[in-house]
Amino acid sequence: MEYEVVIGLEVHAQLLTKSKMFCGCSSEYAGAAPNTHVCPVCLGMPGVLPVINQQAVKFVVMTGLALNCTIAEYSKFDRKNYPYPDLMKGYQISQYDLPIALNGWLTVSTNGQERRVGIIRVHLEEDVAKLFHRASPEGETYSLLDVNRAGVPLMEIVSAPDMRSADEAREYLVRLRSILQYLGVSTGNMEEGSFRCDANISIRPKGDQELPKAKVEVKNMNSFRAVFRALEYEAERQKKVLAGGGAIVQETRGWVEEKGVTVSQRTKEYAHDYRYFPEPDLPPLTFTRPWVEEVRGQLPELPEARKARFVAQYSLPLYDAQLLTGSKAVANYFEACLALNGKGAKRAKAVSNWILGEFNRLLNAANAEIDSTRVKPARLVELIEMVDAGALSSTAAKAVFEEMFNSGESAAQIAARKGLTQVSQASDLDSFVEQALAQNHAAVVDYKAGKTQAVAFLVGQVMRLSKGRANPQVVTSLIKKKLDGTS
């Protein structure tokens, strides 16, 4: 039987507010000493009063609008009760039945096809403390608690079960992260845990419309690649279970990166009993329509719009525009280069080629981001201008760029130091040409006999003699001029 995969994703994104969700502690927990960004509110002490961070609410409204959601007129917070040491109060302040944003969509494109993935809801909650698991020398296991992260604003984005492949799920995440970065509401960094994803996945006979009865929740995926691999694995696993006459058990499974498998996390089967109830400490939120429209009007240019503009304004191929605008930092870098070189759109394709080619290759190899490299836009533009002016061959330019990337020096400095500057002056090339013609009599004879391709061989000899520094276009015309002139 042919099966179809059904995937829905839940994303938790930390919001880029300065302070925490319900108190004034700094939400910058990453570099802080443990338990120093804490106060009675986020420590969950009795008798304290949380107050809603206005900026966090606005970020969720912005996200909701960017995801084509309806913004609620009335929204409230609820307590989600469960006992766990990373939850200081014994409950998490979250939103249950009245989230801030609902019913939107996000466009994904896989294999050249565009599809809308539904967004069920976007709501606001608080992050939990961090636990570090330890074992004493006697073998006793225990945990250490750092409360700095507790209370950091967390936005949950729940998709509809609309994705039909691991590829589509990854594409959804890439697009979603890109939107959050463009909005400036989250760093979207998956490795650092500021952008987390859980997946619900099931399979059904192709053509079925109903959702399968049992779905599997997959957790512990810490990169886009991990999400892709885990979902591919899980879909295959479920197909094998069904093919073997088994049934899918509704359960939570954890992705084990090193082994490339999902394993059941079935522990004691406590039915989750969160006993949600309205948070009595937080009055509800209302959103007037004029205010929502005001926020909509303030939204920055989003990836889709920027992509379309890159195609229209810079005459870039859609492929280039798609790749450049996928990351806000890359798109900004690209436009900074164009603003600098004075030729704007005319050099757009060259800049794009460098960014998507050599630059991207080196960034990937170094696992670095474009906005933190030593090659500033002005330096890349200088390199491109040298190539344009014939001062560097395209081969030499690649070597120079790699050196720029590593050392931070300018292209001119490196080219001069390494003797890579391209020689384009006829007067400087004449001696090489004379030498090549004198040493390769047979090729000269061939050319005069009508074998014009012999020129390529002679150009190659000049390149060799000049150690690659000769400008091949200039050399070609010099050789032709000499040979045609003496015939």
Place this chain on the structure above:
Amino acid sequence: MALSREEVRHIALLARVGVTEEEVERFREQLSNILENFQALQKVDTRDVPATGHAIEMKNVIRPDEIAASLSQDDALANAPRREGEFVRVRAVLEF
């Protein structure tokens, strides 16, 4: 509305309270009585009353996104049942 002994044990578990067999029976009776008293509320006709989360008419109580002083680490850890270095030490956490 009478609770079962099983329900009492479940409630005790959720509250992380240990109960003896005698207590299960005692709390079963007491909690059942409380629930019965609250049943009186079910008789009120609430068809035209919107769900009420808050008793007072306040809304949009928000604060600007500004950083305020936090506690010192020593103050933060002063009430910890057990401290280890810069952390609170807790018993091993079991997934559930």
